[in-house]
Ligand SMILES: C[S@@+](CC[C@H](N)C(=O)[O-])C[C@H]1O[C@@H](n2cnc3c(N)ncnc32)[C@H](O)[C@@H]1O
Ligand SMILES: Nc1nc2[nH]cc(C(=O)O)c2c(=O)[nH]1
Ligand code: SF4
């Protein structure tokens with residue numbers, strides 16, 4: 001066994017919690033969440049920038065000293081993470097971050113330990129879609145919620161939209177796309193990507209950008225219409241309405 005690097009709710013307290021899945025195809029399902037630390041991208045509007053912005057600037061920080069000193073992350077044994085997950089009651093696991101696929105091999109061992117204790121566990125991964133899943137992890141995953149980042153995220157397309165990865169996710173029946181949309185111009189970008197990669201409408205969600213109910217409601221008005229006319233699915237962000245933009249919910 002090795003270690004995983006997790007985000008924290010409070011200093012010293014790993015971000016492992018039970019909540020309703022707030023987004024995407026499993027919205028409303030009771031789930032246990034584990035939030036890992038670090039990301040390879042740097043979205044302008046990231047709602048969990050504390051998982052990767054360790055020195056106050058807006059670039060993913062690869063400075064190991066800054067990372068180790070951050071009160072926002074905690075290194076835990078994989079078996080310990082698995083024990084804390086199985087101690088909570090939901091029979092579904094959502095692995096998020098940060099970008100969880102950066103810790104693929106360790107995650108595979110952690111998920112295997114969860115399955116050993118609770119063979120019925122459903123496992124979904126929230127990913128930005130730019131990192132290939134580790135093969136041992138991929139064998140244990142039921143669902144990927146893939147959120148490729150559009151131009152408004154501020155990430156260079158060559159880092160965020162990797163053609164080989166997008167083709168692979170489009171061909172993967174376990175993968176649901178979940179595009180974050182802030183303006184009608186973003187809708188056009190989604191349409192271009194759908195066409196380029198032949199993403200089935202059944203596996204394509206659009207979700208409003210926002211970390212408060214008023215913003216989500218405003219954007220939902222035109223975004224739900226756009227989804228209806230394009231044949232896409234729409235997802236709200238249930239957790240924001242229920243709990244606000246709060247860590248560990
Ligand atoms: C924090 S990310 C972690 C997983 C992975 N890094 C990713 O981006 O998919 C979890 C989800 O929240 C979404 N998200 C982050 N900030 C958001 C915001 N301000 N408004 C709407 N969705 C947001 C991401 O697009 C992703 O679908
Ligand atoms: N309740 C709840 N649902 C979520 N779905 C995806 C989340 C994430 O941050 O990846 C998330 C989250 O942070 N909370
Ligand atoms: S890819 Fe995900 S975790 Fe990384 S900056 Fe973007 S929204 Fe945040």
Ligand SMILES: [Mg+2]
Nearest residue numbers: 047048096239
């Ligand atoms: Mg979230």
